[in-house]
Amino acid sequence: MDTGILHSILDNDFYKFTMQHGVVKLFPKARARYQFINRGKHAFPLGFAEALRKEVDAMAGLKLTIEEKKFLADACPYLDPTYLDFLQGYCYNPKEVVIEQQGEDVQIFIEGYWYRTILWEVPLLCLVSELFYKFQDTERVPDETVIETTKDKIEKFKALEIKVAEFGTRRRHSYQVHRMVMETLCRYGKPSFVGTSNVHFAMINQVKPIGTHAHEWFMFHAAKYGFKMANTMALEHWVDVYRGDLGIALSDTYTSTSFFRQFDKKFAKLFDGVRHDSADPVDFAKQTIDHYRSLGINPMSKTIIFSDALNYDKVNRIASYCAGKIGMSFGIGTNLTNDVGLKPMNIVIKMTEALPEDGEWTPVVKLSDERGKYTGEESMIALAKSVLHIN
Template sequence: MLTSLLDNDFYKITMQNAVIKRFPYAQARYAFINRGEHHFPDGFGAVLRREVDKMAALRLSNEEKRYLQVTCPYLDPTYLDFLAGFHYDPSEVIIEQQGHDLSVVIEGPWYRTILWEVPLMALISELWYQLRDVIVSREDDALVEQRTRDKIELYRRLGLKIAEFGTRRRFSFAIHDRVVGALHHYGGEAFSGTSNVLLAMRHGVKPIGTHAHEWFMFHGARFGFKMANSLALEHWVDVYRGDLGIALTDTFTSRVFFDSFDKKFAKLFDGVRHDSGDPIDFAAATIAHYERLGIDPLSKTIIFSDALTPEKVERIQTFCQNRIGMAFGIGTNFTNDVGVEPMNMVIKMVEARPEGQDWLPVIKLSDVPDKHTGDQDMISLAKRVLSLSRASV
């Protein structure tokens, strides 16, 4: 089902490069989290196992390597040579099915295992429909391009910048490809690119992404919760020297992040990404933070990327217009708007083993308490260390 090493989100590649540079001996463990309590059909795990085993044959082509060289000059030749020699090791993925319950665990060197999350989720999502004989009606199939066109033309009329972030929970690769094609064809300047590197290359658009929660989660395990945000940002700057300058805010709540996002980082980074909690509250807090630091919010950008719909985007634009720069990353609403229910699932890093240390649980303290992930004892410890009251988190 997967045909290219680049059928992955761009921030997995940028983080892999950073991990190789900063933490080459770190180990990581990831787990599938079935938030929607989906019941998997008999044999699902076996089919997924076969697809994962096939991924061992994927290699970066010469054409793909040249594309990265030209498009991403901040990825140095040593990393691109590494990626050209990289292949997935299916033994790093343990898949078990008990009745209708599916367990997927990934374990191994962080610089290798970091690439599994997104393609595995894409496989699980596509197989979820295939093995349950869920098909797109002819009417819905015929409307894929039209629905995409209607959305991007609305955003274009509003003068917004929109990126596509929908690899994980897409209905299928074929639908995803058609959606990106329609966005490129009808979006004009409103369409800024896609997180999927293969489709960015195929359609001649920009690959979009910087880093994810796991970058900060690992720093929490390695350096402690108090230092996690500031050192994660510092190490990112060390690797990319001003490129890829959007900072993710909500690994240990945005309130804690802004305590570390001092004038140095606020000036160095082009902006921040919102991924949980009320977007209007977040925008107000971000604007106030920049103003306290004497920085014009209009010189910075918020990337909104949390379960966006056209209605939600319009509400955010109304609030942010002429107050702060804004752009939007839209995922499932683009790539799985075909008349079926999208899956509710994630794959998250759950443990890390920094060099010279034992395995430690890693956690995420979302701006929405129901989305906290990780070991409950470690979550409680982090709340105490970070002075987060029960009422606020």
Template sequence: MTQLVSILDNDFYKFTMQYAVSKLFPKALAKYQFINRGEHQFPEGFDNKLKEAISDMAQLKLTQGEKKYFKDTCPYIDPIYFDFLQGYRYDPAEVNIQQVGHNLTVEVQGYWYRTILWEVPIMSLICETYYEMTGAQRVANDEVCVIAESKMDKYDKLNITIADFGTRRRHSYQVHDLVIKTLKQHPTKTFIGTSNVHLAMKYDTTPIGTHAHEWFMFHAAKYGYKMANLLSLEHWSEVYRGDLGIALSDTYTTEVFFKQFDKKLTKLFDGVRHDSGDPIEFAQLTIDHYKSQGIDPRSKSIIFSDGLDYDKVETIVRFCEGKIGHSFGIGTDFTNDVGLERMNIVVKMVEAQPEGGPWTDVIKLSDEPNKHTGNKDEINLAKSVLNIND
């Protein structure tokens, strides 16, 4: 039966955001929704299997060893957070799962500081349960390792650094575990860490991540679209004081982001993350922005993380070489390259209720219009307010 083995089997940025939310917005509420982008057909009884797996998550708790590891690894997080996390338990009552025919509905609602941890494990459980119930046969374990090793041999020649970002849409925990073991044993310095905190601890590598789109989406609900990027980054810097300094740029399009990424923030943050749209266009926009602020782009970095494979990475490297720092977060091409169709699913925040305010629709305006998420009327409003035409 599909189940998680650790409360840390989650992406690092979920914990870093949870800490920030608990400090700044402890009374905020949030709603999340599963979006089946790939229109996958879920087999009969899938909802019951998923409910069982979600129910089992209530038993997960931070061990003393995990607490020590996390605390030692992240000295920039106050000790009180690790005490809080040790007492945290997933509450399955926050998750509503329904199935009608082959269509699956999953919704999460509750205090934001609590519900923020659900997204990644729900997605990974949906993927693993789907492959189990459909009976699709993946390649053998040895082949999983060979595929990962052969990719690293090619990446080595590009003289770059790479992290695993593949928890959410992995084939299974077992495949993910095999991939990280292989990458860690690879005899070069190309692999620098993983977004998965549990596997980072297991294989003595670095947990990697900062914040996600929901951080900016909530700020839009509380402060409005024109102030969302600016206040999101101001608040992040208040909490982390210069640590975790990679800024996500595309919640309301990169063009809008750079207009609000003022000189103070441009200097303070180590770089930006690319997660949608054309990576070469993004790289040029980023280089131009740093130059306009009197900053040498080579002193900053772009973390590329949008649907990467070798060919895409090679193209990006050839463009960025000598112009700007660059590193790569590779997801499903590592953790779900097993001879089967990769799932195209997301779980996104859809509403937020800041303290003292009403429930408000939240949206994401990707650099790719077909990846916009949220209420269409709200999307149109945001585009109007931000003067976005696409």
């Protein structure tokens, strides 16, 4: 088994770096724990944990290069020079990751300072996915088919006259497939194709890195400030760090209904829009449009980023509804980077506990609009639902 699948520290989703920047500024002593969740109940072959361990150990050698630092400074002026200096000195510590295998079950645990451990999730999922297919020894479709399929997809999206970004890092088939998909999107996608969540491929292809924050940003704030204040404090701190840049707010950490109760006129005006990540997208669009209108804000001045398991039919349905009502853009992930004739994996890594500087280890939860995406301890989920009056 070859080692060293990952070749760049920037081969990660952009929101991991933007959140890390915020954590370094605001919560440098906070600690976090994460856990791998095998949603698809995939059976891992014997020896998988050992192979993954080798890849994780190899990541200790990844360093931000001078060229990569310059790219971030030029493309992302809202990232402080002090943060870029920090990132240049950062290296993965494999000791923060525990990997265990019993039979066909693999478990992964991460623990350490939040500002450090925040970068593990996406590359670990990439490695799990790529190694899984290598162990299966399954043949994907030829390169020509990958390129042709991607070209066909982006041509169809262009016909809808919408904006599309590539969001497929974490469950990609492989680095090689991801690279071909990105090259194809850049070659044939303009003007619809607007960028990627993967910073490494954004740099290589000279496109915009796209992303703001993830559920863990809000989950940590619940551990520090309580469920009632989690959304509000998470949004306040985001504004404190970015002062108007990176203005797309994630809405469904504790259900969108709860989010919109706290997304008042101040936040609705400060943020450029919201991101949809669970449940019916058209229902969410209606809810968002109604919310903006109730605050006297023209929905056409705002944007929804749709990013939940998108394919052409789903995008077409959403675009048909939103046209002329609200701005929209689409982050398409696995459908682009793992459409190679094999079943994509259904895997995630989620924060499970947080330790704020002035607190104690606290279990954290996520209450998506889609109940099947809930994560966390049952007792804590029940508490959150009670506090936030969620049925």
